[in-house]
Amino acid sequence: MPAPLDIDQLKTFAAIVDAGSFTRAADSVHKTQSAVSMQMRRLEERIGKPLFVKDGRTNRLTEDGEKLIIYARRMLRLNEETLAAFDENRLEGLLRIGTPDDYADRFLPEIIARFAKSNPNVELYIVCESSNDLGEKMARGELDIALVTHNPRVRQSEVVRTEPLHWVSSANHTAHETTPLPLAVGRRNCQWRQLACSALDSVNREYQILFTSWSSTVVASAVLAGLAVSLLPEAALRPGMRILSPADGFPPLAPAQIGIMRRPGVPASLMNAISQHISASLDNITPMPLAAMEESDQGFVQMRPRQRNGHLMPGW
Template structure:
C-alpha cells in the first residue's frame, strides 16, 4: 500500500522507488502483483509516468486511511510516551469541522496529553502564535503556497426554503470586519454589480448560520459546510462565485517541539495536508 500511494502521488514508478527504498523494477513488479491480486487495472501507463484509473482512485482513498491507521498504531504502541499540554488555536468553524476526528485519534495515541483549544479569528490567532501563547494554530490566509497550507474553496450558504437570493439589496450574514470570507464575498458581489447590505454581523459561526437558516440572509462559508435546513447556492440562485482562501497549519519548533509536532501530525491527516 505504501508503494502504491507513493507511485500515485509521484505519478511515476521511477520517482516512487527512492521514496520506498526499492528499485524501479521492484516497484513495477509490486504494482503488477497488486493489480493481479485484485483483478483490477490500477494505473494508466502514460509515457514514462502513470496515472490512477477510476478503480485505482478508489483504492487510493482506502490506502491512505489504512496507512494512517497503521502509523497511528505504531505511535500508540511503540512511540514515545508524551505528556504535557498542547495549546491549539483555530477559528470556530475549523474547530467544529476538523478537530473532533483529530482529537479522538490523538487521545487514543497519547492519553497523557492535554489539549487546550482556543477559538478566535485568524488575525488574533496569528498574533497569539507569534507571541508564544499557542503551540499549534490553524488560520485562514489569503492564498496557499507555503508548507502546510492548501486552498479552501468558498461558496454561498442559503436556506433550503425562502432564501432571499432575489432580494435587492441582497441581505448578508457575515463575520465581522477582517474576515477573509467576508472580504472575498463582498468583492465578488461588487464585481457582479449586485447591491447588498450587511443584515447580520457576528464573530461566531453559530450566529451567522442562525441568520442564514432562518432565511433572513445569505452568507459565505467553506465548501463542505453543512447545516440542517441549509444548502450551498446553485447557479440558478444567481450568486457570483467567491474567490477561495487558504488554510495554514502553524507549528512551534522551539523549546519542546515533539508534543506540538505530534498533535500537528494528526491535524495534517484530517486536513489532507500529508505529503
Template sequence: MVVAMLANSPPLLEFDLLRSFVAIAESGSFTRAAEQVFRSPAAVSMQIKRLEETLGKSLFLREARQVRLTPEGEVLLSYSRRLLKLNQEAVSQFVAPTIEGTVCFGSPEDIANSVLPQVLAQFARSHPAVAVNVIAGSSTELLSRLDSGELDMALLTAGNVGQDPTRGEVVFTEPLVWATRSGGLAVESQPLPLAVASRGCCWRSMALNALDKHAIEYRIAYACDQSSGMQAAMEADLAIAPIPQSHMRAPFVQVDAKWGLPELGEYQLLFEHRKELGPAGNALASYIVNAWKTPR
C-alpha cells in the same frame, strides 16, 4: 483483497471497511463519512459495495438527502463497533506510546467546530499519550498568541485584513460559495441580505468585493465573529452567506446559478508553528499537514 479466505471458514472482514461503515452509519452521509476517514466519497462508496458483496446483504437505504441502515446494517453496526474497540484495546496492550506531552493548538472557530474534532480524534488513537489543547479564535488573534508563546501551532485562513501574507504554509485550498437555506426566500430579496463575519475576515472581503465588482446591491443583515451566528441567520432565512464548499450542510444549499451571483474564487487554509516543537509537537504538525493535504 476484501476478505481473507480460509478453507471451510467464513470470510474475515477488513477493519478499514468497518471504519468507513461505522462513519457512514453515525454521520448519515457518505460525504461526511469520507471526510472523517480521509477518503473520497467514491472510494467510500466502493468500500461499502465490497462489504455488501462480502456479506451478501444490503446495508444502507439510500435516500435523497440521507442514508439509513437496513435491519442487517443495524446488526452489523453493533458488531463493527465492538470489533473496532476490541482491536484498539488489543493493539494498546502491545504498542506502548513512544511520544508524550502537551501541545497547544489554535484554529479558526468554524474549523474547530467542524472538521478538526474528527482529525484530532484520529490523532489521539495514534498518539494516546499526547494531550492536545485547542483554542479557537480569529486568524489574526491566533497569530498573536503564537508569537507570544501561548500556542505551539495554528491553522489560519489566508487573506484576512492586517494579516502578514508571508506567514503560514498553504495546506488546503477550496472554493468559497454562496449558501442559503433550502427553499428559503432570502436570496430573492433586494437588496441582497448577507450574513458575514466581522470586518477583517477574508470570506467577508471576498464576498463584498465580488458584489461590488458586479454592481449588485446588498445589505449586511447579520454580522458575527463566529460562523455559528452566520448559520443561525441562514437557518432563519434572514440572509445568505459566503462559506467554504466543504462546510455545506443541510438545511443549507449552494445558491443556484440562476440568481446571477458572482463566483467568489478559492480561499486557502494555512498552517503556522513555532520553530522548536519537540517530539509531540512535531508529531501533531506532521499529522495536521498530511490530514489536510490528503485528498478527501
C-alpha cells in the same frame, strides 16, 4: 486462506497517491523507482485488479485504486496506532492548538480522536478564535500549531487544503432576491467578509450587512432561517442550504484555503505527529459536490455523500 496485504506496499501505494508520481514517491519512501514499481506490480497481483492507468505522461488511479486507497489509509493508521500503544518511548507533553470555530466543528473531532489514540500521554490545549487572532498568538509564542484561513498578505502558513467557496442561501426562503441583499458575515477584518463585499461591489449589487459574528453556527443559523445570505466553503454546506450561482446574480468566488502555522522550537517528533494527524483528518473530510445537491419536492436541498478518491485536496 488468502495471504495478508503487505503494509510496506500499502505505504508505498499511499505515498504515490500523495506525491502524484512514482518518482516523487520513491524519494519519500527512500526506495528506487524500480523498487516502487515492483511493489505496485506485486500489490496489483495480490488485489487482482489494476490500480493505475496511464493518462498521457502520468498515472492516475483506477476505480479499484480509488477503492483501495481508502482501506490502505485505514490500515496504515491502525498500524501506527497499534505500534504507538506498545511504544515505551511514546510522546508526552502539552500541545497548544488553535483553530477558528468553523474549522473546529468540521475537523477537530477527527484530529483529536486519531491523535489521542496514538498519543495518549500528550495533553491537547485547544483555542478557538479567529484566524487573525490565532496568527497573533502564534507570533507571541502562545500556540504551537494553528489551522487558519490562508492569507499570505497577513501571515505565513502552509496550504494544506483547497475547496470551492460558495454563496449560500436558505432553500426555503428568498433572502437572495432581496434588495438590498442581507448578509451574514464575520467581523470587519474577516477575509471572507472582505471577499464578499468586493465581489458584490464588482457587479454593482446593493447589499446590507445584517449579522456579524465570528461564530460559524450563528452565520449558518441566519442563513438557514432565511434571514441572510453568506459564503461558505464546500465542506461546510448543510442540508437546507441553496448554492447561489451567477445565474442568480452572484459572482464566482476564489477558492477557500486552509493553512497550517507551526511554532519553531516545538520538538520535531511532537510536531510531525500532530501535523500528520491533521493532514490525514483533512483528507477524510468529504466535500459535497454540486452534483450531490438536489432539490426535493419540498424545496429543501438534499445532500448526498460522494465517493472519495483518497487524494488530499491541494490547498485550503
